[in-house]
Amino acid sequence: MPDTLNLPSAWLGRLDSRSALLEFLQLCRPIAFYLVDRDQHLLHWSPGAAQLTGLDPGNTCPPEFRIHAEAEDTVHAGGMVTLHRSARLLYGRDGAVAGGIALLTSDAGQENPVGESRNTAERERNFQGIISRSPAMRNVFQIIRNAAETEATVLVRGESGSGKELVARAIHNLSARRNAPFLAVNCAALSANLLESELFGHVRGAFTGAIKDHKGVFQRAEGGTLFLDEVAELPLELQAKLLRVIQERNFMPVGGDRLIGADVRIVAATHRSLREEVRSGHFREDLMYRLRVVPIFIPPLRERREDISLLIRHFIALHNAGKFRKIEKIDPQAMRLLLDYHWPGNVRELHNVIEYAFAVGRGTTLRPTELPPEFTEPKTAVPDAAMKSLPLRSPEQEKLAIGEALRQSHGRVTEAARLAGMSRATFWRKRKHYGL
Numbered sequence: 001m002p003d004t005l006n007l008p009s010a011w012l013g014r015l016d017s018r019s020a021l022l023e024f025l026q027l028c029r030p031i032a033f034y035l036v037d038r039d040q041h042l043l044h045w046s047p048g049a050a051q052l053t054g055l056d057p058g059n060t061c062p063p064e065f066r067i068h069a070e071a072e073d074t075v076h077a078g079g080m081v082t083l084h085r086s087a088r089l090l091y092g093r094d095g096a097v098a099g100g101i102a103l104l105t106s107d108a109g110q111e112n113p114v115g116e117s118r119n120t121a122e123r124e125r126n127f128q129g130i131i132s133r134s135p136a137m138r139n140v141f142q143i144i145r146n147a148a149e150t151e152a153t154v155l156v157r158g159e160s161g162s163g164k165e166l167v168a169r170a171i172h173n174l175s176a177r178r179n180a181p182f183l184a185v186n187c188a189a190l191s192a193n194l195l196e197s198e199l200f201g202h203v204r205g206a207f208t209g210a211i212k213d214h215k216g217v218f219q220r221a222e223g224g225t226l227f228l229d230e231v232a233e234l235p236l237e238l239q240a241k242l243l244r245v246i247q248e249r250n251f252m253p254v255g256g257d258r259l260i261g262a263d264v265r266i267v268a269a270t271h272r273s274l275r276e277e278v279r280s281g282h283f284r285e286d287l288m289y290r291l292r293v294v295p296i297f298i299p300p301l302r303e304r305r306e307d308i309s310l311l312i313r314h315f316i317a318l319h320n321a322g323k324f325r326k327i328e329k330i331d332p333q334a335m336r337l338l339l340d341y342h343w344p345g346n347v348r349e350l351h352n353v354i355e356y357a358f359a360v361g362r363g364t365t366l367r368p369t370e371l372p373p374e375f376t377e378p379k380t381a382v383p384d385a386a387m388k389s390l391p392l393r394s395p396e397q398e399k400l401a402i403g404e405a406l407r408q409s410h411g412r413v414t415e416a417a418r419l420a421g422m423s424r425a426t427f428w429r430k431r432k433h434y435g436l
């Protein structure tokens with residue numbers, strides 16, 4: 001079925017969303033669905049919904065039908081009819097929740113088709129362990145599939161915790177190299193000397209303490225894939241050596257006198273823009289071009305908000321499999337806090353939040369009090385004067401202050417721009433510039 005992903009963006013840009021929505025609602029009259037605003041006022045209850053449920057609720061949404069979160073669940077119309085409901089949240093241009101839309105189908109007699117389509121949907125949302133239903137990520141999945149068939153070097157860009165290593169593993173697992181090793185090295189975690197040794201190995205006596213030969217990851221990953229995380233942090237002298245491996249397919253261990261062949265596919269990752277690193281003289285341009293043969297960008301979690309509830313459910317299901325606690329429901333207030341959060345640590349942070357809830361809470365409902373302090377503690381207002389002096393701040397301070405303004409405003413850009421004492425346009429530009 002075609003989806004928005006396949007619609008030309010130029011055409012989408014010209015579309016008047018108001019008239020398109022009204023046409024769409026008219027056309028779908030026989031289908032059972034409804035729309036609510038963020039305060040749960042019923043905006044539209046289709047004739048199909050009235051027929052299926054036997055209800056005509058006016059503009060008051062029956063409590064059972066309120067939409068607080070993305071859900072695939074059942075609702076009971078008038079306590080008699082059990083319906084299957086697919087609910088989705090709708091977002092405004094400012095990124096805040098603007099309401100919800102839900103589709104109702106009769107559970108009875110549709111067991112198989114609904115069951116099948118749910119399974120298909122589940123498969124589409126779990127690609128090699130990467131859970132997502134965002135169109136941008138579906139694009140990423142397709143690039144992974146295609147790139148895995150080739151030997152091309154891949155550069156994954158994304159914020160910390162957004163899933164770069166998962167992408168690298170997926171490429172390896174789908175490639176012809178899947179039966180050989182997948183090894184990961186974090187280029188930011190080691191000093192230049194240790195990193196060189198870890199990458200290329202050393203021979204006995206190469207330096208004090210080198211009491212025996214040591215094989216580097218280029219040798220240990222023979223026939224497989226090497227994941228170079230935080231590649232932008234690679235010191236310049238090692239960049240030259242890496243370039244050589246990519247071009248010549250061989251390398252020299254530290255203190256060695258003999259070149260060793262390297263049959264390794266490289267997948268590199270960074271949270272920085274390599275172009276900017278090249279511009280500032282921290283990264284070799286020739287190496288950048290060699291690494292980004294296939295560039296993959298993973299959007300931060302806050303830019304694919306449709307994934308938040310999916311990931312929450314995924315991690316809850318993972319932890320439910322343990323013995324300590326089973327969470328069956330999420331309190332609507334807790335869900336709103338989770339959905340409105342800015343997620344600076346991306347999926348890793350979300351997983352930690354669920355782990356925290358399992359550790360501190362009890363019972364079958366996840367409650368707001370079981371969320372870490374940053375969700376519940378009263379926000380300390382950023383002093384206006386301090387925010388207004390933003391242009392005088394260093395880039396690091398400015399980035400921090402913009403992040404804080406977004407956090408305080410729950411991602412609502414107009415409000416955040418006001419807090420930061422900037423116009424919306426400047427705020428957008430700076431936010432983009434800092435990758436926030």
Ligand SMILES: Nc1ncnc2c1ncn2[C@@H]1O[C@H](COP(=O)(O)OP(=O)(O)OP(=O)(O)O)[C@@H](O)[C@H]1O
Binds near residue numbers: 129159161163229351
């Ligand atoms: N879409 C996703 N679905 C399921 N789990 C995910 C997803 N994205 C990330 N994770 C999980 O979040 C954690 C962080 O992911 P990963 O290590 O791949 O991120 P990263 O971008 O490489 O982070 P860093 O740059 O900090 O190393 C891992 O536990 C990973 O399994």
